[in-house]
Amino acid sequence: MLVPFEVYVHVPFCARRCGYCDFNTYVAGPERHAAFVAHAIAEMELAAAELEGTPRASAQSVFFGGGTPTILPVEGLVELLEAVRRTFGVAPGGEVSAEANPDSVDAAYLEGLAAAGFTRVSFGMQSAVPWVLAALDRSHDPARLPDLVADARGAGLDVSVDLIYGTPGETLTDWEASVRAALDLGVDHVSAYALSLEEHTPMARRIRQGLLAPVDADEQAAKYVLADELFSSAGLGWYEISNWARPGHESMHNLGYWTGAEWWGIGPGAHSSLGARRFWNVKSPVAYADRLTGGASPVAGEETLDDAAVSLERIMLRSRTSQGLDLDDLSVEGRRTVPGLIADGLAQQRTGTANAKFVDGIVLTQRGRLLADLVTRTLAGW
Ligand SMILES: C[S@@+](CC[C@H](N)C(=O)[O-])C[C@H]1O[C@@H](n2cnc3c(N)ncnc32)[C@H](O)[C@@H]1O
Ligand code: SF4
Known part of the structure; x- marks a missing residue:
C-alpha cells in the first residue's frame, strides 16, 4: 500500500x-x-x-x-x-x-x-x-x-x-x-x-x-x-x-x-519528509526567489535518518495523538517503562477493538499531555 x-x-x-x-x-x-x-x-x-x-x-x-x-x-x-x-x-x-x-x-x-x-x-x-x-x-x-x-x-x-x-x-x-x-x-x-x-x-x-x-x-x-x-x-x-x-x-x-505520512513542503524554509529522507529549503524568500529564477532547486540541506532516529521520531509524534502508541513501536527498555507511567497517571492502556481485554498500546492521560516531553523521553529511553 x-x-x-x-x-x-x-x-x-x-x-x-x-x-x-x-x-x-x-x-x-x-x-x-x-x-x-x-x-x-x-x-x-x-x-x-x-x-x-x-x-x-x-x-x-x-x-x-x-x-x-x-x-x-x-x-x-x-x-x-x-x-x-x-x-x-x-x-x-x-x-x-x-x-x-x-x-x-x-x-x-x-x-x-x-x-x-x-x-x-x-x-x-x-x-x-x-x-x-x-x-x-x-x-x-x-x-x-x-x-x-x-x-x-x-x-x-x-x-x-x-x-x-x-x-x-x-x-x-x-x-x-x-x-x-x-x-x-x-x-x-x-x-x-x-x-x-x-x-x-x-x-x-x-x-x-x-x-x-x-x-x-x-x-x-x-x-x-x-x-x-x-x-x-x-x-x-x-x-x-x-x-x-x-x-x-x-x-x-x-x-x-x-502518523507517518510523507510530505513535500513548498516555499522558503519549508521542510519535506520522504521515507527516511528529510530536506529543507533556503529560509530567505530572496534566496528562494534567486534559486528558482535560475532554475535551481531551493533545497538548502538534507539528512537521512537512521533506524534509531526514525523510531524516536515515531514515538515523539504518535504519542501526541489520541490514537496513541503501539507497544510494538517501543524498544524492550521502552516497554518496561510503561507500567510506571500508568501507575503515575501519565499514560493509560489502549485496548484493541477486536478484544477489549487485549492491550495493544498506550495513550497519554490529560496529566501525561501536560508532561508530554517527560513521557516521551521516558518511553524513548533517554
Ligand atoms: C501561521 S499562523 C496563522 C495564520 C495567521 N498568520 C494568523 O496569525 O492569523 C499559525 C498560528 O501559530 C500560532 N503561533 C504563532 N506563534 C506562536 C507562539 N510564539 N506561541 C504559540 N503559538 C504561536 C498562532 O496561534 C497562529 O494562529
Ligand atoms: S506574524 Fe504573521 S504568521 Fe505570525 S502569528 Fe502574526 S499574522 Fe500569524
Missing part, C-alpha cells in the same frame, strides 16, 4: 509581524507576493520532475500555511492550488486548508476559496479579549469573527480557530472567555497553543526588560485543563495535544504529520 502523501505550501508574508511570532514570515509589497506565486509553482514543477517514476499516492491533503496565505489575492491561492493538482495531484475528497488572519478575508474571498476546491479555513483568532489581543500585537477586530465564521460555513468550508493561552497578564477568567467565545462560534475544530516565548521576538525582549510579566508554568497548565474540559464537554474531543475536533472534523493534514 502507498504511504499517504501531503503537500504544504508556506506563504512567507504577513501584513505586519506579531510580537510573539518567530515564524519565517516577512512584510513585503504586492509585487513580491505575485513573484512568490510564480516561484512556488516553479518549485512544484521541479519537485514533480524529481518524483516522476516513483510510486506515490496523490496528495490526501494540501495545507497553505504561513505567514498569512490569505494576504495573497484569492486568485493567487487558486493558481497555487491548481499547480498542486497539476504537479502532485490531489486525491478525490482531499482536504485543502488555508490559514487566514481574520482581517485578511471577507465573504467574497471565502466563496472564491470554496469555489476553487478549498475545503477548510483556519482563522488566527488567538483570543476574544481586546487587551490580550493588543498585548499580542494582533491587528484584527475580534467582533468580526462570528460573521466571518458564518460566511465561511455559508460557503461550505469547515472552520477551525487558533487560540493562544498564557499571554503575559492574561487571567484564567480572560482565557475562559476566549474558550467560550470560540465555542460560541460553533466551530468544529480548535487549536489551542501555549504561548511559546521565542528568544529573538519583541515579546521575549519586553519580558527580559521587566516590561511584561513572565509566563507562569502552573498557570499555563491550569489553562490547558480548563480548555480541555470545556472543549470536551462541548463535544470537541482532543486528538492531538493542542488540537480538539468534533468527530470527523480532525485535520487530515495534521494527523498525517503525526
Whole structure:
C-alpha cells in the first residue's frame, strides 16, 4: 500500500509581524507576493520532475500555511492550488486548508476559496479579549469573527480557530472567555497553543526588560485543563495535544504529520519528509526567489535518518495523538517503562477493538499531555 502523501505550501508574508511570532514570515509589497506565486509553482514543477517514476499516492491533503496565505489575492491561492493538482495531484475528497488572519478575508474571498476546491479555513483568532489581543500585537477586530465564521460555513468550508493561552497578564477568567467565545462560534475544530516565548521576538525582549510579566508554568497548565474540559464537554474531543475536533472534523493534514505520512513542503524554509529522507529549503524568500529564477532547486540541506532516529521520531509524534502508541513501536527498555507511567497517571492502556481485554498500546492521560516531553523521553529511553 502507498504511504499517504501531503503537500504544504508556506506563504512567507504577513501584513505586519506579531510580537510573539518567530515564524519565517516577512512584510513585503504586492509585487513580491505575485513573484512568490510564480516561484512556488516553479518549485512544484521541479519537485514533480524529481518524483516522476516513483510510486506515490496523490496528495490526501494540501495545507497553505504561513505567514498569512490569505494576504495573497484569492486568485493567487487558486493558481497555487491548481499547480498542486497539476504537479502532485490531489486525491478525490482531499482536504485543502488555508490559514487566514481574520482581517485578511471577507465573504467574497471565502466563496472564491470554496469555489476553487478549498475545503477548510483556519482563522488566527488567538483570543476574544481586546487587551490580550493588543498585548499580542494582533491587528484584527475580534467582533468580526462570528460573521466571518458564518460566511465561511455559508460557503461550505469547515472552520477551525487558533487560540493562544498564557499571554503575559492574561487571567484564567480572560482565557475562559476566549474558550467560550470560540465555542460560541460553533466551530468544529480548535487549536489551542501555549504561548511559546521565542528568544529573538519583541515579546521575549519586553519580558527580559521587566516590561511584561513572565509566563507562569502552573498557570499555563491550569489553562490547558480548563480548555480541555470545556472543549470536551462541548463535544470537541482532543486528538492531538493542542488540537480538539468534533468527530470527523480532525485535520487530515495534521494527523498525517503525526502518523507517518510523507510530505513535500513548498516555499522558503519549508521542510519535506520522504521515507527516511528529510530536506529543507533556503529560509530567505530572496534566496528562494534567486534559486528558482535560475532554475535551481531551493533545497538548502538534507539528512537521512537512521533506524534509531526514525523510531524516536515515531514515538515523539504518535504519542501526541489520541490514537496513541503501539507497544510494538517501543524498544524492550521502552516497554518496561510503561507500567510506571500508568501507575503515575501519565499514560493509560489502549485496548484493541477486536478484544477489549487485549492491550495493544498506550495513550497519554490529560496529566501525561501536560508532561508530554517527560513521557516521551521516558518511553524513548533517554
Ligand atoms: C501561521 S499562523 C496563522 C495564520 C495567521 N498568520 C494568523 O496569525 O492569523 C499559525 C498560528 O501559530 C500560532 N503561533 C504563532 N506563534 C506562536 C507562539 N510564539 N506561541 C504559540 N503559538 C504561536 C498562532 O496561534 C497562529 O494562529
Ligand atoms: S502569528 Fe500569524 S499574522 Fe502574526 S506574524 Fe505570525 S504568521 Fe504573521
